[in-house]
Amino acid sequence: MTENTGAGGNTPGASRPDPSARNALRRRRARSIAGTLLSLSLTLLGLLLVTFIIGRVMPIDPVLKVVGDRATQAQYDAAYVAMGLDRPLVVQFFGYIGDVLTGDFGRSISTGQPVADDIKRVFPATFELATLGTLIGIFVGVPLGVIAAARKGGIIDQVARVVALVGYSMPIFWLGLMGLLIFYGILGWVGGPGRQGIIYDGMVPSVTGMILVDSLLAGDWAAFRDAFSHIILPASLLGYYSLAYISRMTRSFMLEQLSAEYVITARVKGMSESAVIWRHAFRNIAIPLTTVIALSFGSLLEGSVLTEIIFSWPGLGSYITRGLLSGDMNAVLGGTVVVGVCFVVLNLFSDLLYRVLDPRSK
Amino acid sequence: MSNTISRRDWLLSDAPQTRRQARLGAIYQGWLTFRSNKLAMVGLIILVLLIGMAIFAPLLAPQSPYAQDLGARLQPPSAAHWLGTDGLGRDIMSRLIHGSRITLFIVGTVALIAPIIGLFIGTVAGFAGGWVDQVLMRVTDIFLAFPKLILALAFVAALGPSIGNAVLALALTAWPPYARLARAETLTIRHADFIAAARLQGAGRLRLLIRHIWPLCVSSLIVRVALDMAGIILSAAGLGFLGLGAQPPMPEWGAMISDGRTYILDFWWVAAMPGLAIFTVSIAFNLLGDGLRDVLDPKGDKS
Amino acid sequence: MTLKMTTRAVLLASALALSPAAYAETPADTLVVAHTIDDIISLDPAQTFEFSGNDVNNNTYDRLVDFDPLDMDAGFKPSLAESWEVSEDGLSITFTMREGVTFHSGNPVRAEDAAWSLQRAVKLDKTPAFILTQFGFTAANAEEKISADGNKLTLTLDKPYAPSFVLNCLTANIASIIDKETVLANEQDGDMGNGWLNTNEAGSGAYTLAAWRPNEAVQLAAYEDYWQGAPAMKRVIVRNVAESSAQRLLLEQGDIDVARNLTPTDVESIGSVEGVKIQDEPRGRMMYMGLNQKNELLSNPAVIEAMKYLVDYEGITGSFLKGQFTTHQAFLPLGYLGVLEDQPWTYDVEKAKQILADAGIEGGTITTRIRDLREYIDVAQTLQASMAQAGLTLEIEQMTGAQVLDAYRAREVPIFIGEWGPDYSDPNTNAATFAFNPDNSDEAKAVGLLAWRNAYAVPEEMNEATVAATLEKDAEKRAQMYKDIQAQYQAEAPIIPLFQRIEQAGLQDNVENWFSGGAVTSVIYRQVTKGE
Numbered sequence A: 001m002t003e004n005t006g007a008g009g010n011t012p013g014a015s016r017p018d019p020s021a022r023n024a025l026r027r028r029r030a031r032s033i034a035g036t037l038l039s040l041s042l043t044l045l046g047l048l049l050v051t052f053i054i055g056r057v058m059p060i061d062p063v064l065k066v067v068g069d070r071a072t073q074a075q076y077d078a079a080y081v082a083m084g085l086d087r088p089l090v091v092q093f094f095g096y097i098g099d100v101l102t103g104d105f106g107r108s109i110s111t112g113q114p115v116a117d118d119i120k121r122v123f124p125a126t127f128e129l130a131t132l133g134t135l136i137g138i139f140v141g142v143p144l145g146v147i148a149a150a151r152k153g154g155i156i157d158q159v160a161r162v163v164a165l166v167g168y169s170m171p172i173f174w175l176g177l178m179g180l181l182i183f184y185g186i187l188g189w190v191g192g193p194g195r196q197g198i199i200y201d202g203m204v205p206s207v208t209g210m211i212l213v214d215s216l217l218a219g220d221w222a223a224f225r226d227a228f229s230h231i232i233l234p235a236s237l238l239g240y241y242s243l244a245y246i247s248r249m250t251r252s253f254m255l256e257q258l259s260a261e262y263v264i265t266a267r268v269k270g271m272s273e274s275a276v277i278w279r280h281a282f283r284n285i286a287i288p289l290t291t292v293i294a295l296s297f298g299s300l301l302e303g304s305v306l307t308e309i310i311f312s313w314p315g316l317g318s319y320i321t322r323g324l325l326s327g328d329m330n331a332v333l334g335g336t337v338v339v340g341v342c343f344v345v346l347n348l349f350s351d352l353l354y355r356v357l358d359p360r361s362k
Numbered sequence B: 001m002s003n004t005i006s007r008r009d010w011l012l013s014d015a016p017q018t019r020r021q022a023r024l025g026a027i028y029q030g031w032l033t034f035r036s037n038k039l040a041m042v043g044l045i046i047l048v049l050l051i052g053m054a055i056f057a058p059l060l061a062p063q064s065p066y067a068q069d070l071g072a073r074l075q076p077p078s079a080a081h082w083l084g085t086d087g088l089g090r091d092i093m094s095r096l097i098h099g100s101r102i103t104l105f106i107v108g109t110v111a112l113i114a115p116i117i118g119l120f121i122g123t124v125a126g127f128a129g130g131w132v133d134q135v136l137m138r139v140t141d142i143f144l145a146f147p148k149l150i151l152a153l154a155f156v157a158a159l160g161p162s163i164g165n166a167v168l169a170l171a172l173t174a175w176p177p178y179a180r181l182a183r184a185e186t187l188t189i190r191h192a193d194f195i196a197a198a199r200l201q202g203a204g205r206l207r208l209l210i211r212h213i214w215p216l217c218v219s220s221l222i223v224r225v226a227l228d229m230a231g232i233i234l235s236a237a238g239l240g241f242l243g244l245g246a247q248p249p250m251p252e253w254g255a256m257i258s259d260g261r262t263y264i265l266d267f268w269w270v271a272a273m274p275g276l277a278i279f280t281v282s283i284a285f286n287l288l289g290d291g292l293r294d295v296l297d298p299k300g301d302k303s
Numbered sequence C: 001m002t003l004k005m006t007t008r009a010v011l012l013a014s015a016l017a018l019s020p021a022a023y024a025e026t027p028a029d030t031l032v033v034a035h036t037i038d039d040i041i042s043l044d045p046a047q048t049f050e051f052s053g054n055d056v057n058n059n060t061y062d063r064l065v066d067f068d069p070l071d072m073d074a075g076f077k078p079s080l081a082e083s084w085e086v087s088e089d090g091l092s093i094t095f096t097m098r099e100g101v102t103f104h105s106g107n108p109v110r111a112e113d114a115a116w117s118l119q120r121a122v123k124l125d126k127t128p129a130f131i132l133t134q135f136g137f138t139a140a141n142a143e144e145k146i147s148a149d150g151n152k153l154t155l156t157l158d159k160p161y162a163p164s165f166v167l168n169c170l171t172a173n174i175a176s177i178i179d180k181e182t183v184l185a186n187e188q189d190g191d192m193g194n195g196w197l198n199t200n201e202a203g204s205g206a207y208t209l210a211a212w213r214p215n216e217a218v219q220l221a222a223y224e225d226y227w228q229g230a231p232a233m234k235r236v237i238v239r240n241v242a243e244s245s246a247q248r249l250l251l252e253q254g255d256i257d258v259a260r261n262l263t264p265t266d267v268e269s270i271g272s273v274e275g276v277k278i279q280d281e282p283r284g285r286m287m288y289m290g291l292n293q294k295n296e297l298l299s300n301p302a303v304i305e306a307m308k309y310l311v312d313y314e315g316i317t318g319s320f321l322k323g324q325f326t327t328h329q330a331f332l333p334l335g336y337l338g339v340l341e342d343q344p345w346t347y348d349v350e351k352a353k354q355i356l357a358d359a360g361i362e363g364g365t366i367t368t369r370i371r372d373l374r375e376y377i378d379v380a381q382t383l384q385a386s387m388a389q390a391g392l393t394l395e396i397e398q399m400t401g402a403q404v405l406d407a408y409r410a411r412e413v414p415i416f417i418g419e420w421g422p423d424y425s426d427p428n429t430n431a432a433t434f435a436f437n438p439d440n441s442d443e444a445k446a447v448g449l450l451a452w453r454n455a456y457a458v459p460e461e462m463n464e465a466t467v468a469a470t471l472e473k474d475a476e477k478r479a480q481m482y483k484d485i486q487a488q489y490q491a492e493a494p495i496i497p498l499f500q501r502i503e504q505a506g507l508q509d510n511v512e513n514w515f516s517g518g519a520v521t522s523v524i525y526r527q528v529t530k531g532e
Helices: A019-030 A033-057 A062-067 A073-082 A089-101 A115-150 A155-169 A172-186 A211-217 A221-258 A261-268 A273-301 A305-310 A316-325 A329-357 B002-012 B019-036 B038-055 B092-128 B130-145 B148-159 B163-190 B193-200 B205-241 B253-261 B268-296 C002-018 C051-060 C111-124 C127-133 C163-169 C180-185 C244-252 C264-270 C301-308 C313-318 C349-358 C374-389 C401-409 C428-434 C460-469 C475-492
Strands: C030-035 C081-086 C092-097 C146-149 C152-156 C207-213 C217-222 C235-240 C276-291 C325-327 C364-371 C392-399 C415-420 C495-508
Touching: A033 A089, A033 A329, A033 B130, A033 B148, A062 A073, A062 C401, A089 A329, A115 A155, A115 A211, A115 A221, A115 A273, A115 A305, A115 A316, A115 A329, A155 A221, A155 B205, A155 B268, A172 A221, A172 A305, A172 B205, A172 B253, A172 B268, A172 C244, A211 A221, A221 A273, A221 A305, A261 A273, A273 A329, A305 A316, A305 B148, A305 B205, A316 A329, A316 B148, A329 B130, B002 B019, B019 B038, B019 B268, B038 B092, B038 B268, B092 B130, B092 B163, B092 B205, B092 B253, B092 B268, B130 B163, B148 B163, B148 B205, B163 B205, B193 B205, B205 B253, B205 B268, B253 B268, C030 C244, C051 C207, C051 C217, C051 C235, C092 C111, C092 C163, C111 C127, C111 C146, C111 C152, C111 C180, C244 C264, C244 C495, C264 C276, C264 C495, C276 C301, C276 C374, C301 C349, C301 C495, C313 C325, C313 C374, C313 C495, C349 C374, C364 C374, C364 C401, C364 C415, C374 C392, C374 C415, C392 C401, C401 C415, C415 C428, C428 C460, C428 C475, C460 C475
Parallel strands: C030 C235, C364 C392
Antiparallel strands: C081 C092, C092 C152, C146 C152, C207 C217, C217 C235, C276 C415, C276 C495, C325 C495
């Protein structure tokens, strides 16, 4: 479980500074954009196929979810046909792909609503949380990593090491439960479970689906403060895991740069240490660091199931999990498409970044 | 006295007489490096204790991990129950001790299966190249693109919840990074001189793969496995937390936290104790992994 | 305990010192409820059969007859029907509709709407349709048997059923009266508005549906023109909060008015919290243990008998189910006509051992599947422990509700531990599923019957008694018939009723007249008020 999500309880992205990630990037860089796109869409298709097969072999009966406990056999059979489950699997699969291409993800059986609508609702919740978590990870993790590298073996380095170690080792659901208990239950510093105070429910018109943004757009400060007080704890939690990873990666990138010849030359020339670090070394790690951040962001977007469950956060991760456990395969497939697209987009993004920023690839 | 010194000298000799001496010498040097890392030693000691605890669980546990006593439920830590009792009045310490077996079983099995799948797929892809490489790497990408816990959930849901299936699901979701790593290693050594030499001597592809390429990939995989152990424990605990891992009344630590969350507001120890146990063990694995990396993969980054 | 108190005290003190947040309070005209509502898949009364869906529809729709939450002992009362008359032969009931009642759209509520609503439910034939079709209605004859004339609605039955049986069924949500014109305007491909009503509402109830976001929240708004007067709570927000601890925190922090899924430990602790109270209400749900008669071991009468003594009734209701369940060993829940309150079984491992020994049974292993709900798992684990003492091994596989149900309907769960909730307020609702199974063959596929699911071949005279009880017009005689059936059931059936659920709602002190639905119906909000 290396590329463990925040969900798995471990670090986002790769759990460690990972040489293979960079190898993969080099490999990617060599390919053309078109080739990348092609292979990524193949990946996406494969992802769907795997999900589809899992859905079909799963010993959970979706029909039962629809008709419920007391249904007679006749009612059950009627629903079975209505859901198209009597068609051959191949027909079902390609029918589904065709529908998806026209933007129709089918209807979820556990919410009774179109999956596209469901995703429009749950994805912004996850996106909002992941974004804030990643921001925390960046703003704390990057400086921590840089300083740790600059003062290798110093107190900050030791602290950073401990912070990261604890981050790698703490079960997220446990930390989440304890955090909720202490900061909400006992101290009352933050908002409780859920995305907003219940009385604010439906008060702010939904534009982006992200409550922080929506409340700003509506100019509703009370709603914004309320939403912020609810998101800050789960976001900090994800941010902690994210920063553990980002700070370690930053540190190792920086160490590599600081031992490079040009740094030694700059030092010999009498350049100040802070100039060496920030103007030269840091600039050079910007590109790989962006990739690391994108990876970490991607894994948070995939949905942090456990965090979402503990904080009653109605996001993508808990949506897919719920779908999985109730045999709601349209929901699972739809969610997987979104996750897959995120993966593709982030990969393309880091590819492009290399092309634009790295002079060697031109 | 002189005997020991000479053995040490023998091990550290610059000019080993035999192959065996050279190999043992290398291991000894590694051990010295490892031992100088105090934190790694702490990790090792914790893990040795854990293994000891698992082996001698029935002797160490003050009570049966399954013995219920509804009259003495949710007792705080005391002389009778050092770590308190859970919602069914079972002794938490006894359950933790017996649970160490499950934890070790999970970690051990996953750590055995996942790298082997990854090693096989990665080296074959890297060595064969061409369309084989393409196909295998696409498959790897597909698994990488999947949210891990959800994929594991899907496997467990499909296979039925049990500890064995949880292990299998974790292994099936854990192999892609190993495949990537093994492939990258293979690519760098594929054109090395000694491979060409072996090929000239008439070694077949399979023989090249097994005798020459695999051994070279193993050390970086071991480092990676040691570092991933903690993640495996946490994922297993996550599955247990969702009720898809070990089945009751097995004292799996994640499931114990899940049980305990019902009582978390008033009876914190029910969830906190297994939480601490998971934390301790995964931090031990992390420390050990760091130490091992210094020994086995000195060229790797020393974060 | 001391340790707990001190840490909490210290943290609380520092919280008081540091916390800038004042004690939050919900608005005076808004009722905020935390509940698990992730089971809602449809809000069409003809289709909804989940607890939370019924909780919504019970407030957005009215029926011909309804319960008065402040006077439950009276049973059903006239609602959209002002009065009714039963024909002499007992084969038809004619309702006179109340005048001047309007739907949320402003359309008047007519007998025609009522007839159409019931016909629609029969024709759509969704899962709860049996509540109506058991009176002989079919898609083909619905328009003939359910007819409107002016402001009269006539139902023609196939047998002279006890009127109380029919009327009790009409309190069920499937008998909700729907605004025909509004729904037909939203009909698609002849679905009688099913697609639209799944997420919308067209009733005349005290509340209108303001919003439903699946797995998140349901919002209701007061209907100001409600015929019994506009409700005091202008807004009702039900938020999906799955964890009891989270619900409790929200309640203690004053962020919600009502918490509906508190565990016993949380209830116990809340008891000592200032400003919060607990309201107990027996509900209709029964936890029972089904012993599958396809299993050789479990079909042995001695094993069935022994199992009844291996459940630690007092230990369980005194510990992890404390306050949430009460021991009840007959299949009709308290609150129903004809309930039998005898409790013939106690926890007695020695007796169970003796029974097994007398029958020459020496151990055995059973592997069963239990839904991954805390309560069921805990009950199963205590059973596992006591069975072990009696020499029987129980292996437990945890599964999701869907998986267990699937297996259960396929008659593949050896020992089922779970709950059964009545479908309507008449005793027949449980009798017809526990004590009725005319054809026990696999081919019968009577998947809706608990007796069939456990492969229990109900004796012929019990089947007949169950049917006969639906026709008895004299309430007292009818009650006695059900008592007799339950007594016989306790003596021999392999389906063992264990506990009846009690809903313990956590309320802010100022919440008055909260009603979770009692044994026979769903939650009702219109009478709830909030004091100072």
